[in-house]
Amino acid sequence: MSGGEGDGGTTLEFTPTWILAGVCTIIVGISLAVERLLHYAGKQLKKNQQKPLYEALQKIKEELMLLGFISLLLTVFQNSITKICVGKNLTHHFLPCKFETEEEESSETEESPIRHLLSEHASSAIGYCTSKHKVPLLSVEAIHHLHIFIFVLAIVHVxxxxxxxxxxxxxxxxxxxxxxxxxxxxxxxxxxxxxxxxxxxxxxxxxxxxxxxxxxxxxxxxxxxxxxxxxxxxxxxxxxxxxxxxxxxxxxxxxxxxxxxxxxxxxxxxxxxxxxxxxxxxxxxxxxxxxxxxxxxxxxxxxxxxxxxxxxxxxxxxxxxxxxxxxxxxxxxxxxxxxxxxxxxxxxxxxxxxxxxxxxxxxxxxxxxxxxxxxxxxxxxxxxxxxxxxxxxxxxxxxxxxxxxxxxxxxxxxxxxxxxxxxxxxxxxxxxxFEEHVQVGLVGWAQKVKRKTQLKAAAAAASESGSGHGSSSDVKIQLGVLQRQQP
Incomplete structure (x- = not known):
């Protein structure tokens, strides 16, 4: 592992700091720009009193957050997923492309796209599973492509x-x-x-x-x-x-x-x-x-x-x-x-x-x-x-x-x-x-009616339990709480 390079490439321990800082700056800058753009769009929609479209924008933000969480899970559990080993015969079925026979594989050069991809990105996982005479459940490259697919799907849908x-x-x-x-x-x-x-x-x-x-x-x-x-x-x-x-x-x-x-x-x-x-x-x-x-x-x-x-x-x-x-x-x-x-x-x-x-x-x-x-x-x-x-x-x-x-x-x-x-x-x-202000008024009216109904029910319970064994004090406390909730 000379120079900090293992089978998976150079780690952050031996990556120049200017490269790390530069990449982080670009990624954070793009993320903040998108966030500010969505925030500005939301302010404009609220200013123009377009509440439904504003709520739709909030829905888009929720979808982006969900995508981010899915991506985070895939990244965190990437090593664990690639070290899940399965029998080789299980990977020969339900394939989107025709599976190559061993004779066809042996006729290819060592620099074929598939072999090069596996050797460069997932050789450690392959070595781990090969020792068990098995193959990885999902390669690092496949997980990366799955990231991109989920992101593209959500963006195209929106x-x-x-x-x-x-x-x-x-x-x-x-x-x-x-x-x-x-x-x-x-x-x-x-x-x-x-x-x-x-x-x-x-x-x-x-x-x-x-x-x-x-x-x-x-x-x-x-x-x-x-x-x-x-x-x-x-x-x-x-x-x-x-x-x-x-x-x-x-x-x-x-x-x-x-x-x-x-x-x-x-x-x-x-x-x-x-x-x-x-x-x-x-x-x-x-x-x-x-x-x-x-x-x-x-x-x-x-x-x-x-x-x-x-x-x-x-x-x-x-x-x-x-x-x-x-x-x-x-x-x-x-x-x-x-x-x-x-x-x-x-x-x-x-x-x-x-x-x-x-x-x-x-x-x-x-x-x-x-x-x-x-x-x-x-x-x-x-x-x-x-x-x-x-x-x-x-x-x-x-x-x-x-x-x-x-x-x-x-x-x-x-x-x-x-x-x-x-x-x-x-x-x-x-x-x-109803107009938006009318909807707000109706919601407020409904809440007031609900609270008054609760007060009446509590008052009725208080009158019925007036001769009870100490329960009237609890009812009075409840009435006080409900009355304080009244606007």
Whole structure:
């Protein structure tokens, strides 16, 4: 071990101090710059009163902290992992690349990439396991690559989520002109007195009904689903759709406020949902482990799983479009003509399992799975090269990338705007219907009610135990504590 060099290279004992200090300076500088950038972004979001986006940024920080902790665990237990020895025959199965026979291995030069990699980075662990006639469970280089993969996966997922919400939000903000036009028309009709004489609406000639009901063959269920499937690719939401669903929401949840700004509420609700979408939940990590397990040579796993987010996205888009069709169908079946505007009835019954929230979970999984596909591709490309056996054949790579782009674009410009609008057609509204200061006031009011309820319960207990054996003093103490908690 001359000069402090062992099988694993030079240790810090014999590393020049200027190299150590320089590397630390660069790493700490980059880390502090990223931390300050996130802190500044958070301050700007709070300053602009964008609390949902600020909470989403906090979620991103949590994910980065989790990644750091995972990386720390891998680093701390690196030596222990590499000294876990297993039988050589166990490493010949479930390989992402074809295993070379001993004859093929002996024909290679000693400077082959695999042999050079092992001799330079993990020879000590190999020597330790070789003495036991076994091989290391995981090499140092494999652990290093696993570090990079987890980091790339999280960064790509967060980036894709942000891009999806930005592009989807841009599409939704185009509907603001419809909201402004409705508000202007409402003010004009009120000032002219037209509101006192409601018009008679021919239901079957209404734009919303003609586009969603009569044009698809009346009562044909199959044609209805087919129409919903293709509708998500073009003009997924029309002005008549927006106006009708908006009116249905207002008449159901805030009938006393016909001038309710539905568009502003919808944006706030989408921002609240973004907080959940941007995170990587535990069940998503389970899928990562399963997909890594199934990446076996000859199975072309990553080609087949590329269809999962694509098929799910088409199913979600079709379902959301079909919900609008169902709302039109209900009105068309019940009425021929109505007095006033056409109103639909929101209901959870139109959603899967009567839960609109399921759509959000599916979009969360779709975005993560798509990010996993694209992130895995770039990781393999940078780490092992385009010609790596893990990358697979070109005829399997190109469709994967094409599907990934299609999923990203379709989710941004069609599915997410559809979700933002159609999920408001549930039986209940979201807390975003209230302004932030109102939400804070409601929370404070609820806390006061809870404390008063506790005081009443304690007072009742005190009156009942007045003749008890010394228990009234304990109740009085409890009452005093509760009263001090009152603002």
């Amino acid at each position: 980036t894709f989520c942000v891009l999806t919400v930005l592009f989807g939000g841009a599409k939704i903000r185009q509907w603001k002109s419809w909201e402004d036009a409705i508000a202007k028309e409402s003010n004009d009709s009120t000032s002219s007195g037209q509101a006192l004489h409601p018009k008679l609406t021919d239901v079957h000639q209404h734009d919303f009904i003609r586009g969603r009901f009569r044009g698809i063959g009346g009562h044909s269920v199959i044609l209805g689903w087919l129409h919903a499937f293709f509708k998500q690719f073009y003009a997924s939401v029309t002005k008549s759709d927006y106006m009708t669903l908006r009116l249905g929401f207002i008449m159901t949840h805030c009938k006393g406020n016909p001038k309710f700004n539905f568009h502003k509420y919808m944006i706030r609700a989408l921002e609240d949902d973004f907080i959940e979408v941007v995170g990587i939940s535990w069940y998503l990590w389970v899928f990562v482990v399963i997909f890594l397990l199934l990446n076996i040579n000859g199975w072309h796993t990553y080609f087949w799983i590329a269809f999962i987010p694509f098929i799910l996205l088409l199913a979600v888009g079709t379902k959301l479009e079909h919900i609008i069709t169902q709302l039109a169908h209900e009105v068309a079946e019940k009425h021929v003509a109505i007095e006033g505007d056409l109103v639909v009835k929101p209901s959870d019954d139109h959603f899967w399992c009567h839960r609109p929230r399921i759509v959000l979970y599916l979009i969360h999984f779709i975005l993560f799975q798509n990010a996993f596909e694209i992130g895995f591709f770039f990781w393999i490309w940078v780490q092992y090269g385009f010609d790596s056996c893990i990358m697979g054949q070109v005829r399997y790579i190109v469709p994967r990338l094409v599907l990934g782009v299609i999923v990203q674009v379709l989710c941004s410009y069609s599915t997410l705007p559809l979700y933002a609008l159609v999920t408001q057609m549930g039986s209940s509204f979201k807390k975003a219907i």
